[in-house]
Amino acid sequence: MAEAAISGSNDYAIPELMAVAMARTLGREDGNLGGVGAAAVVPMAAARLAVLTTAPNLWWFCGGASGLNPTFDRLPRSSADPRAAIGSTGKKNMLDVVDMGITGGWDWGFNGGLQIDMYGNINMIGIGTYPQLKVRGPGTVGTIWTGTLRRPYLYTMHHTARVLVEKCDYISGPGYLTGGNSRWDKVQNTTEGPQLLFTPLAIMDFEPDSKRMRLKSVNPGYTVEDVKKNTGFDLVIPKDLPNTAPPSAEELFVLRNHVDRDGVLKGVRATIG
Amino acid sequence: MAESGSKVVSLDEAGRMIARHKVISLAGSHSVNSPMALIRAAIRNGATGLTIIPPVTTAIATDLMIAAGCVDTFYLSYIGFETLGFAPGFRAAVEAGKLRVIEGDEPFVLLGTRAAAGGYPFIPVPAGVYDGTDLPRLNPMLKKIKDPHTGAECYAIPALHADCCILHAQECDELGNAQFWGGNNQEPDKAAAAKTVIISTERIVSLDHTRKNVDRVTLPGHKVSAVVHVPFGAHPTASPGVYGADEPHLKIYFDAVRKGETKTYLDRFVAPKTQAEYLDQVGLDNIFALQENA
Numbered sequence: 001m002a003e004a005a006i007s008g009s010n011d012y013a014i015p016e017l018m019a020v021a022m023a024r025t026l027g028r029e030d031g032n033l034g035g036v037g038a039a040a041v042v043p044m045a046a047a048r049l050a051v052l053t054t055a056p057n058l059w060w061f062c063g064g065a066s067g068l069n070p071t072f073d074r075l076p077r078s079s080a081d082p083r084a085a086i087g088s089t090g091k092k093n094m095l096d097v098v099d100m101g102i103t104g105g106w107d108w109g110f111n112g113g114l115q116i117d118m119y120g121n122i123n124m125i126g127i128g129t130y131p132q133l134k135v136r137g138p139g140t141v142g143t144i145w146t147g148t149l150r151r152p153y154l155y156t157m158h159h160t161a162r163v164l165v166e167k168c169d170y171i172s173g174p175g176y177l178t179g180g181n182s183r184w185d186k187v188q189n190t191t192e193g194p195q196l197l198f199t200p201l202a203i204m205d206f207e208p209d210s211k212r213m214r215l216k217s218v219n220p221g222y223t224v225e226d227v228k229k230n231t232g233f234d235l236v237i238p239k240d241l242p243n244t245a246p247p248s249a250e251e252l253f254v255l256r257n258h259v260d261r262d263g264v265l266k267g268v269r270a271t272i273g
Numbered sequence: 274m275a276e277s278g279s280k281v282v283s284l285d286e287a288g289r290m291i292a293r294h295k296v297i298s299l300a301g302s303h304s305v306n307s308p309m310a311l312i313r314a315a316i317r318n319g320a321t322g323l324t325i326i327p328p329v330t331t332a333i334a335t336d337l338m339i340a341a342g343c344v345d346t347f348y349l350s351y352i353g354f355e356t357l358g359f360a361p362g363f364r365a366a367v368e369a370g371k372l373r374v375i376e377g378d379e380p381f382v383l384l385g386t387r388a389a390a391g392g393y394p395f396i397p398v399p400a401g402v403y404d405g406t407d408l409p410r411l412n413p414m415l416k417k418i419k420d421p422h423t424g425a426e427c428y429a430i431p432a433l434h435a436d437c438c439i440l441h442a443q444e445c446d447e448l449g450n451a452q453f454w455g456g457n458n459q460e461p462d463k464a465a466a467a468k469t470v471i472i473s474t475e476r477i478v479s480l481d482h483t484r485k486n487v488d489r490v491t492l493p494g495h496k497v498s499a500v501v502h503v504p505f506g507a508h509p510t511a512s513p514g515v516y517g518a519d520e521p522h523l524k525i526y527f528d529a530v531r532k533g534e535t536k537t538y539l540d541r542f543v544a545p546k547t548q549a550e551y552l553d554q555v556g557l558d559n560i561f562a563l564q565e566n567a
Contacts, residue, residue: 038355097457136374
Protein backbone atom coordinates (compact mmCIF):
# COMPACT_ATOMS: atom_id res chain seq x y z
CA MET A 1 0.00 0.00 0.00
CA ALA A 2 1.19 3.50 -0.76
CA GLU A 3 2.73 5.50 2.05
CA ALA A 4 3.58 9.19 2.27
CA ALA A 5 7.01 10.06 0.94
CA ILE A 6 9.07 11.71 3.69
CA SER A 7 12.11 13.85 2.99
CA GLY A 8 15.33 12.99 4.78
CA SER A 9 15.12 16.28 6.66
CA ASN A 10 12.76 18.28 8.85
CA ASP A 11 13.69 21.34 6.81
CA TYR A 12 11.56 20.70 3.73
CA ALA A 13 8.81 18.49 2.32
CA ILE A 14 9.22 16.20 -0.71
CA PRO A 15 7.07 18.37 -3.04
CA GLU A 16 9.28 21.34 -2.12
CA LEU A 17 12.40 19.34 -2.96
CA MET A 18 10.83 18.32 -6.28
CA ALA A 19 9.90 21.92 -7.13
CA VAL A 20 13.45 23.06 -6.35
CA ALA A 21 14.98 20.27 -8.45
CA MET A 22 12.69 21.12 -11.37
CA ALA A 23 13.52 24.83 -11.05
CA ARG A 24 17.24 24.07 -11.22
CA THR A 25 16.62 22.06 -14.38
CA LEU A 26 14.65 24.90 -15.93
CA GLY A 27 17.84 26.96 -15.79
CA ARG A 28 18.76 25.30 -19.06
CA GLU A 29 15.50 26.57 -20.61
CA ASP A 30 16.16 30.25 -19.79
CA GLY A 31 14.75 32.34 -22.64
CA ASN A 32 12.65 29.44 -23.94
CA LEU A 33 8.87 29.04 -23.93
CA GLY A 34 7.08 26.20 -22.17
CA GLY A 35 4.12 25.40 -20.03
CA VAL A 36 2.29 23.36 -17.42
CA GLY A 37 -1.22 21.94 -17.49
CA ALA A 38 -3.63 19.94 -15.35
CA ALA A 39 -2.69 18.56 -11.93
CA ALA A 40 0.57 20.50 -12.10
CA VAL A 41 0.89 22.34 -8.80
CA VAL A 42 4.53 21.26 -8.33
CA PRO A 43 5.72 22.22 -11.86
CA MET A 44 3.82 25.54 -11.47
CA ALA A 45 5.82 26.28 -8.34
CA ALA A 46 8.99 25.20 -10.15
CA ALA A 47 8.45 27.53 -13.11
CA ARG A 48 7.73 30.50 -10.84
CA LEU A 49 10.78 29.65 -8.69
CA ALA A 50 12.95 29.25 -11.79
CA VAL A 51 12.09 32.79 -12.93
CA LEU A 52 13.25 34.07 -9.51
CA THR A 53 16.42 31.97 -9.40
CA THR A 54 17.79 30.00 -12.37
CA ALA A 55 15.92 31.31 -15.43
CA PRO A 56 15.03 35.01 -15.19
CA ASN A 57 14.05 35.13 -18.87
CA LEU A 58 11.94 32.00 -18.91
CA TRP A 59 8.65 32.23 -20.82
CA TRP A 60 5.99 30.02 -19.30
CA PHE A 61 2.32 29.38 -19.84
CA CYS A 62 0.14 28.48 -16.89
CA GLY A 63 -2.59 26.02 -17.93
CA GLY A 64 -6.32 26.71 -17.65
CA ALA A 65 -5.96 30.27 -16.35
CA SER A 66 -3.92 30.86 -19.52
CA GLY A 67 -1.54 33.50 -18.21
CA LEU A 68 1.94 33.89 -19.64
CA ASN A 69 4.62 34.57 -17.02
CA PRO A 70 2.33 35.02 -14.01
CA THR A 71 3.90 36.49 -10.86
CA PHE A 72 1.69 35.04 -8.12
CA ASP A 73 3.30 34.62 -4.72
CA ARG A 74 0.49 32.47 -3.29
CA LEU A 75 0.72 29.24 -5.26
CA PRO A 76 -2.74 28.17 -6.46
CA ARG A 77 -3.61 24.47 -6.29
CA SER A 78 -4.69 24.42 -9.94
CA SER A 79 -3.33 26.10 -13.05
CA ALA A 80 -6.97 26.85 -13.94
CA ASP A 81 -7.52 28.90 -10.77
CA PRO A 82 -7.95 32.51 -11.95
CA ARG A 83 -5.35 33.52 -9.38
CA ALA A 84 -2.79 31.51 -11.37
CA ALA A 85 -2.89 34.30 -13.98
CA ILE A 86 -2.12 37.11 -11.51
CA GLY A 87 0.51 39.50 -12.84
CA SER A 88 0.78 37.82 -16.25
CA THR A 89 2.32 39.62 -19.21
CA GLY A 90 -0.12 38.13 -21.71
CA LYS A 91 -2.80 35.51 -22.21
CA LYS A 92 -3.20 32.70 -24.71
CA ASN A 93 -6.43 31.34 -26.11
CA MET A 94 -6.83 27.58 -25.92
CA LEU A 95 -6.81 27.56 -29.72
CA ASP A 96 -3.33 29.19 -29.71
CA VAL A 97 -2.17 26.51 -27.31
CA VAL A 98 -3.32 23.78 -29.67
CA ASP A 99 -1.88 25.55 -32.73
CA MET A 100 1.48 25.69 -30.98
CA GLY A 101 1.22 22.03 -30.03
CA ILE A 102 0.65 21.07 -33.66
CA THR A 103 3.39 23.33 -35.04
CA GLY A 104 5.91 22.28 -32.37
CA GLY A 105 6.16 25.78 -30.93
CA TRP A 106 6.70 24.72 -27.32
CA ASP A 107 10.34 24.36 -26.21
CA TRP A 108 9.58 22.59 -22.94
CA GLY A 109 6.69 21.26 -20.90
CA PHE A 110 5.86 19.14 -17.87
CA ASN A 111 3.72 16.03 -18.23
CA GLY A 112 2.62 13.28 -15.91
CA GLY A 113 0.75 10.01 -16.31
CA LEU A 114 -1.30 7.26 -14.78
CA GLN A 115 1.51 5.04 -16.06
CA ILE A 116 5.01 6.03 -17.19
CA ASP A 117 7.14 3.32 -18.76
CA MET A 118 10.83 2.49 -19.17
CA TYR A 119 11.02 4.50 -22.42
CA GLY A 120 9.26 7.54 -21.00
CA ASN A 121 5.92 6.85 -22.70
CA ILE A 122 2.89 8.19 -20.83
CA ASN A 123 -0.55 6.66 -20.33
CA MET A 124 -3.49 8.84 -19.27
CA ILE A 125 -6.08 6.52 -20.87
CA GLY A 126 -6.36 3.64 -18.47
CA ILE A 127 -5.35 0.18 -17.30
CA GLY A 128 -6.98 -3.03 -18.50
CA THR A 129 -8.97 -4.02 -21.55
CA TYR A 130 -10.59 -1.26 -23.56
CA PRO A 131 -13.29 0.02 -23.37
CA GLN A 132 -14.40 -1.36 -19.96
CA LEU A 133 -11.08 -0.54 -18.32
CA LYS A 134 -10.11 -1.79 -14.88
CA VAL A 135 -8.83 1.70 -14.06
CA ARG A 136 -10.25 4.52 -16.18
CA GLY A 137 -7.67 7.32 -16.47
CA PRO A 138 -8.57 11.00 -16.77
CA GLY A 139 -7.89 11.26 -20.51
CA THR A 140 -5.08 12.27 -22.83
CA VAL A 141 -5.61 16.09 -22.67
CA GLY A 142 -2.28 17.71 -23.62
CA THR A 143 -0.02 14.70 -23.03
CA ILE A 144 -0.20 14.25 -26.80
CA TRP A 145 2.27 17.15 -26.99
CA THR A 146 5.13 15.03 -25.64
CA GLY A 147 5.33 14.02 -29.29
CA THR A 148 5.66 17.57 -30.59
CA LEU A 149 7.20 19.75 -27.90
CA ARG A 150 10.95 19.95 -28.04
CA ARG A 151 11.93 18.79 -24.57
CA PRO A 152 9.25 17.13 -22.39
CA TYR A 153 9.99 16.78 -18.67
CA LEU A 154 8.04 14.10 -16.85
CA TYR A 155 6.90 13.92 -13.24
CA THR A 156 4.80 11.81 -10.93
CA MET A 157 3.88 12.33 -7.29
CA HIS A 158 3.61 8.54 -6.79
CA HIS A 159 6.77 6.47 -7.09
CA THR A 160 5.35 2.96 -7.28
CA ALA A 161 5.60 -0.06 -9.54
CA ARG A 162 1.94 0.60 -10.45
CA VAL A 163 2.86 3.92 -12.07
CA LEU A 164 6.42 3.15 -13.24
CA VAL A 165 5.71 0.16 -15.45
CA GLU A 166 7.76 -1.73 -18.02
CA LYS A 167 5.24 -0.99 -20.76
CA CYS A 168 2.24 1.32 -20.69
CA ASP A 169 -1.13 -0.36 -21.31
CA TYR A 170 -1.90 2.52 -23.70
CA ILE A 171 0.20 5.42 -24.96
CA SER A 172 -1.34 8.88 -24.83
CA GLY A 173 1.98 10.74 -24.81
CA PRO A 174 4.84 9.30 -26.83
CA GLY A 175 8.22 9.03 -25.17
CA TYR A 176 10.92 6.97 -26.86
CA LEU A 177 8.26 4.35 -27.83
CA THR A 178 10.22 1.05 -27.97
CA GLY A 179 13.62 2.68 -27.46
CA GLY A 180 16.53 3.50 -29.72
CA ASN A 181 15.39 5.69 -32.61
CA SER A 182 11.87 4.22 -32.76
CA ARG A 183 10.32 7.51 -31.60
CA TRP A 184 11.32 9.38 -34.74
CA ASP A 185 9.72 6.83 -37.07
CA LYS A 186 6.40 8.05 -35.71
CA VAL A 187 6.64 11.61 -34.40
CA GLN A 188 7.98 14.88 -35.74
CA ASN A 189 11.77 14.82 -35.84
CA THR A 190 12.20 18.36 -34.49
CA THR A 191 11.75 16.97 -30.99
CA GLU A 192 14.30 15.57 -28.58
CA GLY A 193 12.12 13.28 -26.47
CA PRO A 194 11.67 13.11 -22.69
CA GLN A 195 14.56 14.61 -20.75
CA LEU A 196 14.05 13.76 -17.10
CA LEU A 197 11.52 12.15 -14.77
CA PHE A 198 11.01 13.67 -11.31
CA THR A 199 9.48 11.48 -8.59
CA PRO A 200 9.28 11.72 -4.79
CA LEU A 201 12.23 9.31 -4.59
CA ALA A 202 14.58 10.21 -7.39
CA ILE A 203 15.41 11.90 -10.67
CA MET A 204 15.79 9.75 -13.78
CA ASP A 205 17.15 10.48 -17.24
CA PHE A 206 17.43 8.30 -20.35
CA GLU A 207 20.47 6.41 -21.64
CA PRO A 208 21.55 8.18 -24.85
CA ASP A 209 21.50 5.17 -27.22
CA SER A 210 19.00 2.66 -25.86
CA LYS A 211 16.72 5.43 -24.49
CA ARG A 212 16.08 3.26 -21.44
CA MET A 213 15.28 5.10 -18.25
CA ARG A 214 18.34 5.56 -16.06
CA LEU A 215 18.64 6.59 -12.44
CA LYS A 216 20.32 9.99 -12.19
CA SER A 217 20.12 10.90 -8.51
CA VAL A 218 18.34 9.61 -5.43
CA ASN A 219 16.48 12.09 -3.24
CA PRO A 220 17.86 12.55 0.28
CA GLY A 221 16.30 10.11 2.76
CA TYR A 222 16.01 7.28 0.22
CA THR A 223 18.37 4.67 -1.23
CA VAL A 224 18.94 3.03 -4.60
CA GLU A 225 17.27 -0.06 -3.12
CA ASP A 226 14.12 1.97 -2.33
CA VAL A 227 14.02 3.18 -5.92
CA LYS A 228 14.55 -0.31 -7.40
CA LYS A 229 11.94 -1.86 -5.11
CA ASN A 230 9.28 0.65 -6.16
CA THR A 231 9.97 0.68 -9.88
CA GLY A 232 8.24 -1.86 -12.11
CA PHE A 233 11.19 -2.45 -14.45
CA ASP A 234 14.98 -2.58 -14.34
CA LEU A 235 16.39 0.92 -14.37
CA VAL A 236 19.83 1.50 -15.77
CA ILE A 237 21.85 2.16 -12.59
CA PRO A 238 25.17 3.95 -13.07
CA LYS A 239 28.04 3.58 -10.67
CA ASP A 240 28.76 6.45 -8.28
CA LEU A 241 25.22 7.66 -8.03
CA PRO A 242 24.82 11.05 -6.31
CA ASN A 243 22.02 12.16 -4.03
CA THR A 244 19.79 14.94 -5.30
CA ALA A 245 21.17 18.08 -3.68
CA PRO A 246 18.75 19.21 -0.98
CA PRO A 247 17.20 22.67 -1.32
CA SER A 248 19.54 25.43 -0.18
CA ALA A 249 18.44 27.92 2.46
CA GLU A 250 18.16 30.55 -0.27
CA GLU A 251 16.03 28.34 -2.53
CA LEU A 252 13.69 27.57 0.35
CA PHE A 253 13.49 31.23 1.32
CA VAL A 254 12.50 32.29 -2.18
CA LEU A 255 10.10 29.37 -2.57
CA ARG A 256 8.30 30.05 0.71
CA ASN A 257 8.26 33.84 0.59
CA HIS A 258 7.81 34.59 -3.10
CA VAL A 259 6.17 31.52 -4.65
CA ASP A 260 4.21 29.57 -2.05
CA ARG A 261 3.47 31.84 0.90
CA ASP A 262 0.56 29.62 2.02
CA GLY A 263 2.65 26.45 2.16
CA VAL A 264 0.50 24.67 -0.42
CA LEU A 265 3.36 22.41 -1.53
CA LYS A 266 3.77 20.97 1.97
CA GLY A 267 0.22 19.63 1.72
CA VAL A 268 0.59 18.05 -1.73
CA ARG A 269 0.35 14.27 -1.53
CA ALA A 270 3.56 12.48 -2.52
CA THR A 271 3.72 8.72 -2.05
CA ILE A 272 5.90 5.66 -2.50
CA GLY A 273 4.89 2.04 -2.89
CA MET B 274 -38.39 47.16 -17.61
CA ALA B 275 -37.29 44.44 -19.99
CA GLU B 276 -35.39 45.40 -23.12
CA SER B 277 -37.07 44.82 -26.44
CA GLY B 278 -35.95 41.38 -27.61
CA SER B 279 -35.07 40.30 -24.08
CA LYS B 280 -33.95 36.66 -23.88
CA VAL B 281 -34.26 36.37 -20.12
CA VAL B 282 -35.89 33.16 -18.89
CA SER B 283 -36.21 31.50 -15.50
CA LEU B 284 -33.72 28.92 -14.30
CA ASP B 285 -36.40 26.25 -14.44
CA GLU B 286 -37.32 27.13 -18.03
CA ALA B 287 -33.63 26.95 -18.97
CA GLY B 288 -33.44 23.51 -17.34
CA ARG B 289 -36.38 22.34 -19.45
CA MET B 290 -34.75 23.72 -22.62
CA ILE B 291 -31.50 21.84 -21.92
CA ALA B 292 -33.32 18.62 -21.07
CA ARG B 293 -35.06 18.67 -24.48
CA HIS B 294 -31.70 18.34 -26.26
CA LYS B 295 -29.34 15.41 -26.74
CA VAL B 296 -25.88 16.82 -27.52
CA ILE B 297 -24.80 19.33 -24.89
CA SER B 298 -21.57 21.33 -24.96
CA LEU B 299 -20.10 23.57 -22.30
CA ALA B 300 -17.06 25.68 -21.43
CA GLY B 301 -15.20 26.55 -18.23
CA SER B 302 -11.97 24.81 -17.20
CA HIS B 303 -11.51 22.30 -14.37
CA SER B 304 -13.25 23.86 -11.38
CA VAL B 305 -13.65 27.29 -12.92
CA ASN B 306 -16.67 28.95 -14.54
CA SER B 307 -18.81 25.87 -15.07
CA PRO B 308 -22.54 26.50 -15.63
CA MET B 309 -23.44 24.54 -12.49
CA ALA B 310 -26.89 26.01 -11.78
CA LEU B 311 -27.94 25.24 -15.38
CA ILE B 312 -26.63 21.69 -14.99
CA ARG B 313 -28.56 21.16 -11.77
CA ALA B 314 -31.70 22.56 -13.44
CA ALA B 315 -31.26 20.20 -16.41
CA ILE B 316 -30.88 17.20 -14.06
CA ARG B 317 -34.03 18.22 -12.15
CA ASN B 318 -35.89 18.47 -15.43
CA GLY B 319 -35.07 14.90 -16.37
CA ALA B 320 -32.18 15.32 -18.83
CA THR B 321 -31.29 11.85 -20.03
CA GLY B 322 -29.36 10.03 -22.76
CA LEU B 323 -27.09 13.04 -23.23
CA THR B 324 -23.94 13.25 -25.32
CA ILE B 325 -21.49 15.69 -23.72
CA ILE B 326 -18.88 17.76 -25.56
CA PRO B 327 -16.93 19.26 -22.66
CA PRO B 328 -14.19 21.87 -22.58
CA VAL B 329 -10.65 20.46 -22.84
CA THR B 330 -10.49 20.09 -19.06
CA THR B 331 -13.52 19.43 -16.90
CA ALA B 332 -14.37 18.28 -13.39
CA ILE B 333 -17.61 18.43 -11.38
CA ALA B 334 -19.68 20.00 -14.19
CA THR B 335 -19.64 16.86 -16.30
CA ASP B 336 -18.93 14.36 -13.53
CA LEU B 337 -22.16 15.39 -11.79
CA MET B 338 -24.21 14.81 -14.96
CA ILE B 339 -22.58 11.39 -15.36
CA ALA B 340 -23.06 10.46 -11.69
CA ALA B 341 -26.73 11.53 -11.93
CA GLY B 342 -27.18 9.07 -14.80
CA CYS B 343 -27.94 11.69 -17.49
CA VAL B 344 -25.10 10.85 -19.90
CA ASP B 345 -24.70 8.09 -22.51
CA THR B 346 -21.72 9.37 -24.49
CA PHE B 347 -18.78 11.52 -23.48
CA TYR B 348 -16.20 13.22 -25.71
CA LEU B 349 -13.11 12.94 -23.55
CA SER B 350 -10.12 15.22 -23.35
CA TYR B 351 -9.56 15.37 -19.57
CA ILE B 352 -11.84 14.90 -16.61
CA GLY B 353 -10.42 14.95 -13.10
CA PHE B 354 -10.36 16.71 -9.76
CA GLU B 355 -6.60 17.44 -9.87
CA THR B 356 -5.26 17.25 -6.29
CA LEU B 357 -8.42 15.43 -5.06
CA GLY B 358 -8.09 12.59 -7.57
CA PHE B 359 -9.85 10.91 -10.48
CA ALA B 360 -13.39 11.97 -11.40
CA PRO B 361 -15.45 9.51 -9.34
CA GLY B 362 -18.69 9.46 -11.34
CA PHE B 363 -16.91 9.15 -14.68
CA ARG B 364 -14.60 6.44 -13.44
CA ALA B 365 -17.40 4.36 -11.92
CA ALA B 366 -19.58 4.68 -15.04
CA VAL B 367 -16.80 3.58 -17.41
CA GLU B 368 -15.64 0.74 -15.21
CA ALA B 369 -19.24 -0.48 -14.97
CA GLY B 370 -19.61 -0.31 -18.76
CA LYS B 371 -22.34 2.36 -18.54
CA LEU B 372 -20.70 5.20 -20.44
CA ARG B 373 -19.49 5.36 -24.01
CA VAL B 374 -16.27 7.35 -24.23
CA ILE B 375 -14.95 8.93 -27.42
CA GLU B 376 -11.21 8.81 -26.68
CA GLY B 377 -10.13 12.34 -27.58
CA ASP B 378 -7.68 14.91 -26.32
CA GLU B 379 -7.02 18.67 -26.44
CA PRO B 380 -6.76 19.02 -30.26
CA PHE B 381 -9.63 16.58 -30.89
CA VAL B 382 -12.13 18.52 -28.77
CA LEU B 383 -10.79 22.00 -29.59
CA LEU B 384 -10.36 21.55 -33.35
CA GLY B 385 -13.54 19.48 -33.65
CA THR B 386 -15.39 22.38 -32.05
CA ARG B 387 -13.54 24.87 -34.29
CA ALA B 388 -14.56 22.87 -37.35
CA ALA B 389 -18.20 22.85 -36.31
CA ALA B 390 -18.07 26.57 -35.44
CA GLY B 391 -16.63 27.49 -38.82
CA GLY B 392 -18.62 25.05 -40.94
CA TYR B 393 -15.57 23.00 -41.90
CA PRO B 394 -16.37 19.28 -42.28
CA PHE B 395 -13.13 18.33 -40.54
CA ILE B 396 -9.74 19.74 -39.63
CA PRO B 397 -6.65 17.77 -40.68
CA VAL B 398 -3.60 17.53 -38.41
CA PRO B 399 -0.22 16.05 -39.36
CA ALA B 400 -0.11 12.28 -38.78
CA GLY B 401 2.92 12.73 -36.52
CA VAL B 402 0.72 14.31 -33.87
CA TYR B 403 -1.09 10.99 -33.29
CA ASP B 404 1.02 8.21 -34.82
CA GLY B 405 3.06 7.59 -31.68
CA THR B 406 -0.09 7.13 -29.59
CA ASP B 407 -2.96 4.66 -29.25
CA LEU B 408 -5.64 7.29 -29.91
CA PRO B 409 -6.24 6.45 -33.61
CA ARG B 410 -6.69 2.80 -32.63
CA LEU B 411 -9.14 3.63 -29.83
CA ASN B 412 -11.03 6.45 -31.54
CA PRO B 413 -12.52 5.52 -34.94
CA MET B 414 -13.48 9.16 -35.48
CA LEU B 415 -9.80 9.95 -36.08
CA LYS B 416 -9.50 8.94 -39.72
CA LYS B 417 -6.25 8.90 -41.66
CA ILE B 418 -6.36 10.77 -44.96
CA LYS B 419 -3.89 12.07 -47.53
CA ASP B 420 -3.32 15.77 -47.99
CA PRO B 421 -4.63 16.24 -51.57
CA HIS B 422 -1.98 18.92 -52.19
CA THR B 423 1.18 17.25 -50.92
CA GLY B 424 0.23 13.61 -50.40
CA ALA B 425 1.31 13.81 -46.74
CA GLU B 426 -0.63 11.73 -44.25
CA CYS B 427 -3.00 13.49 -41.87
CA TYR B 428 -5.68 12.65 -39.36
CA ALA B 429 -9.07 14.26 -39.98
CA ILE B 430 -10.71 15.52 -36.79
CA PRO B 431 -14.46 15.66 -37.49
CA ALA B 432 -16.67 18.65 -36.75
CA LEU B 433 -18.26 18.32 -33.29
CA HIS B 434 -21.67 19.98 -33.49
CA ALA B 435 -23.84 20.43 -30.40
CA ASP B 436 -27.58 20.88 -30.01
CA CYS B 437 -27.26 23.08 -26.97
CA CYS B 438 -24.32 24.98 -25.48
CA ILE B 439 -24.46 26.07 -21.84
CA LEU B 440 -22.14 28.77 -20.50
CA HIS B 441 -21.71 30.81 -17.33
CA ALA B 442 -20.86 34.51 -17.70
CA GLN B 443 -19.81 37.08 -15.14
CA GLU B 444 -21.88 39.79 -16.84
CA CYS B 445 -24.46 39.52 -19.58
CA ASP B 446 -27.19 41.83 -20.82
CA GLU B 447 -30.73 40.79 -21.72
CA LEU B 448 -29.79 40.26 -25.37
CA GLY B 449 -27.02 37.81 -24.51
CA ASN B 450 -23.97 40.04 -25.00
CA ALA B 451 -21.73 38.33 -22.47
CA GLN B 452 -18.49 38.88 -20.60
CA PHE B 453 -16.52 35.80 -19.55
CA TRP B 454 -13.74 36.85 -17.20
CA GLY B 455 -10.58 34.78 -16.88
CA GLY B 456 -10.29 31.46 -18.68
CA ASN B 457 -8.95 30.76 -22.15
CA ASN B 458 -11.74 31.78 -24.47
CA GLN B 459 -13.26 28.44 -25.40
CA GLU B 460 -16.76 30.01 -25.26
CA PRO B 461 -17.09 31.65 -28.72
CA ASP B 462 -16.42 28.47 -30.71
CA LYS B 463 -18.52 26.38 -28.34
CA ALA B 464 -21.42 28.81 -28.87
CA ALA B 465 -20.95 28.98 -32.63
CA ALA B 466 -20.91 25.17 -32.88
CA ALA B 467 -24.34 24.83 -31.20
CA LYS B 468 -27.92 25.38 -32.37
CA THR B 469 -29.11 26.72 -29.02
CA VAL B 470 -26.99 28.76 -26.60
CA ILE B 471 -28.04 29.31 -22.99
CA ILE B 472 -26.10 31.64 -20.70
CA SER B 473 -26.36 31.91 -16.95
CA THR B 474 -24.87 35.06 -15.49
CA GLU B 475 -23.83 36.49 -12.13
CA ARG B 476 -25.34 39.86 -13.11
CA ILE B 477 -27.69 41.03 -15.79
CA VAL B 478 -26.32 44.36 -16.96
CA SER B 479 -27.88 47.10 -19.02
CA LEU B 480 -27.28 47.55 -22.73
CA ASP B 481 -25.61 50.85 -21.82
CA HIS B 482 -23.18 48.92 -19.61
CA THR B 483 -22.40 46.60 -22.53
CA ARG B 484 -21.82 49.57 -24.83
CA LYS B 485 -19.49 51.24 -22.32
CA ASN B 486 -17.46 48.01 -21.85
CA VAL B 487 -17.54 46.60 -25.36
CA ASP B 488 -13.85 45.62 -25.30
CA ARG B 489 -14.68 43.18 -22.51
CA VAL B 490 -17.65 41.59 -24.29
CA THR B 491 -16.26 38.20 -25.32
CA LEU B 492 -19.45 36.81 -26.88
CA PRO B 493 -21.87 38.98 -28.88
CA GLY B 494 -25.43 37.92 -28.19
CA HIS B 495 -26.82 37.30 -31.68
CA LYS B 496 -26.62 33.51 -31.34
CA VAL B 497 -27.73 33.40 -27.72
CA SER B 498 -31.17 31.88 -27.18
CA ALA B 499 -31.70 32.42 -23.46
CA VAL B 500 -30.18 34.35 -20.56
CA VAL B 501 -30.70 33.32 -16.94
CA HIS B 502 -29.87 35.47 -13.94
CA VAL B 503 -28.23 33.16 -11.38
CA PRO B 504 -25.98 34.77 -8.76
CA PHE B 505 -23.33 32.24 -7.67
CA GLY B 506 -24.43 30.16 -10.64
CA ALA B 507 -20.95 28.65 -11.09
CA HIS B 508 -20.76 27.43 -7.47
CA PRO B 509 -19.04 25.17 -6.38
CA THR B 510 -16.66 26.10 -9.22
CA ALA B 511 -15.02 29.52 -9.30
CA SER B 512 -16.40 32.60 -11.02
CA PRO B 513 -13.31 34.64 -11.96
CA GLY B 514 -13.27 38.05 -10.30
CA VAL B 515 -16.41 37.21 -8.28
CA TYR B 516 -15.66 34.19 -6.04
CA GLY B 517 -13.23 31.30 -5.73
CA ALA B 518 -13.91 27.57 -6.05
CA ASP B 519 -15.49 25.96 -2.98
CA GLU B 520 -12.87 23.31 -2.29
CA PRO B 521 -14.59 21.85 0.81
CA HIS B 522 -17.80 21.47 -1.22
CA LEU B 523 -15.92 19.79 -4.08
CA LYS B 524 -14.57 17.34 -1.53
CA ILE B 525 -18.09 16.67 -0.18
CA TYR B 526 -19.17 15.82 -3.73
CA PHE B 527 -16.04 13.78 -4.45
CA ASP B 528 -16.34 11.70 -1.27
CA ALA B 529 -20.09 11.15 -1.67
CA VAL B 530 -19.81 9.83 -5.23
CA ARG B 531 -16.74 7.76 -4.48
CA LYS B 532 -18.57 6.06 -1.61
CA GLY B 533 -21.60 5.35 -3.80
CA GLU B 534 -23.66 7.98 -1.96
CA THR B 535 -24.48 10.07 -5.03
CA LYS B 536 -28.17 10.13 -4.11
CA THR B 537 -27.42 11.83 -0.79
CA TYR B 538 -25.60 14.60 -2.66
CA LEU B 539 -28.32 14.92 -5.30
CA ASP B 540 -31.10 15.08 -2.70
CA ARG B 541 -29.35 17.80 -0.77
CA PHE B 542 -27.78 19.95 -3.47
CA VAL B 543 -29.49 19.23 -6.81
CA ALA B 544 -33.10 18.75 -5.70
CA PRO B 545 -33.60 22.35 -4.38
CA LYS B 546 -35.72 24.01 -7.05
CA THR B 547 -34.39 27.55 -6.79
CA GLN B 548 -30.90 29.01 -6.51
CA ALA B 549 -31.89 30.59 -3.18
CA GLU B 550 -32.78 27.17 -1.75
CA TYR B 551 -29.50 25.78 -3.07
CA LEU B 552 -27.51 28.59 -1.46
CA ASP B 553 -29.32 27.91 1.83
CA GLN B 554 -28.02 24.34 1.67
CA VAL B 555 -24.48 25.53 1.00
CA GLY B 556 -24.72 28.20 3.70
CA LEU B 557 -24.47 31.92 3.05
CA ASP B 558 -21.45 32.28 5.34
CA ASN B 559 -19.62 29.72 3.21
CA ILE B 560 -20.67 31.49 0.02
CA PHE B 561 -19.59 34.93 1.22
CA ALA B 562 -16.20 33.56 2.35
CA LEU B 563 -15.55 32.46 -1.24
CA GLN B 564 -15.74 36.08 -2.37
CA GLU B 565 -12.49 36.67 -0.51
CA ASN B 566 -10.72 34.25 -2.89
CA ALA B 567 -11.94 35.59 -6.22
